[in-house]
Amino acid sequence: MTQQMRARGRPKSFRKPEDIPRIQAVDRAIDVLETLARGGATSLSALAVEMDQSPATLYRILTTFRLRGLVENNDATQEWMIGASAFRIGAVYLRRSTVASRAMPAMRDLMAATGETANLGVEAEGQVMFIAQVETHESIRAFFPPGTQGPMHASGIGKALLASYAEARLQKLLENAVLTHYTPQTLTSPTALRADLAATRARGYAIDDNEKTPGMRCIAAPIFNHLGEAVAGISVSGPSNRLTADKVAQVGALVTSAANSISRALGADMGMVWLGNLDSNQD
Template structure:
């Protein structure tokens, strides 16, 4: 027996034209929610003035949202705020905002733009664990199958993640993790690594210049969540003859933009400042 096909997300008769498919009153209600979410509370008059609507119209919107607990009013200040139901919906979004899922299309774009392999990694007990990779078609390429571990201090993604650590986290890292040498370019002292992390914060991307493997380079940037915490890192890696020194700034900008795109998808408050 043939299974029933899954229902479509929209009817065929709707072309996607905004004027045809949007509901004005619902759009206005969402605009009110958006204004409240960006503020510390607004009065009825402030909302109406901001949106160019009459107070009576905006009050009907607020009363409807209040009945569903999407907004609530502080009687003392006569100010409206986002309500608990809005948080519940936001939590539902967080449950499906898998960083690996959201990163995949961005990684494909990054590989196409740079011509090099794109990687996604997370921090795990003082090391970087690679969780996803989009390989270049070049015959000579970096290869990190999911589950591969790399020392955090000798990895582009690792240094990008360390750059987001607070002072207490960094001190804990230096106390508990060794900075072993792998090549003559590996950074092996806390002082030198701190200087490197300051540079990463300034430019928004990290650069692994043959610090783990001779002949291979990597450029990475941190991915942050809605709390501004680094939850993963994205990078491109390849041989030095293709990732020449004069290309690093260009590649760094592309990697930083890719990280910002993913961070925005995770609800980062200011994805433009994740370095």
């Protein structure tokens, strides 16, 4: 008897993710989690207004999530919030790689050396997603909670990663990217962005010079794994009046050194990545 092969990943009839029919109830339930994650604790009535959904429908979703620990309810205030089970599920993302745990000591040292916030981010579906941060003690500081996403073309980590990608991967990302204008300094044309990426490769670190948020500067470098692949980026970010133009080279050297240290901890051969072997990685 011929043994049927077990389905792996997706049904054979669906060739692309966009071909798969969406389940509306699941979509709505995930929308509830994402809305709570953005806004923090909120009442059922406020959530219903924000989502333009029936309170009765949302209550059924919330109580189901509460039974599974994905959300919690404060009886005193009647507010709903993300629960511990949602954190445990989300934390699996970080456990896929040791990059976050390997990076934390270097990030703490980087914050101590520069006096500014150190960030760790990865690419997620064409955007930068911040997965860890060591905050400065200064009252005015950059703040990117884990899970925050930002544009690749207007962030230090995003440009550090783009500059390290092989041409085919870079071209694909640029073809699908919308180079949104945020400030007068934002690079909104592929030509200007490519020129900036070339400069990034030449000096070894990327600079976000008020390109996403006026008055904020960010300096970043890529982190490589044992295969020589850029898997994350580390950065220092802060107000431009503290992270001044004359400090960029000094901070850039510190950020690059931290990135290289983490890369070596992940098994990367630093003689074969970034400037050393980028051209041979083109495909």
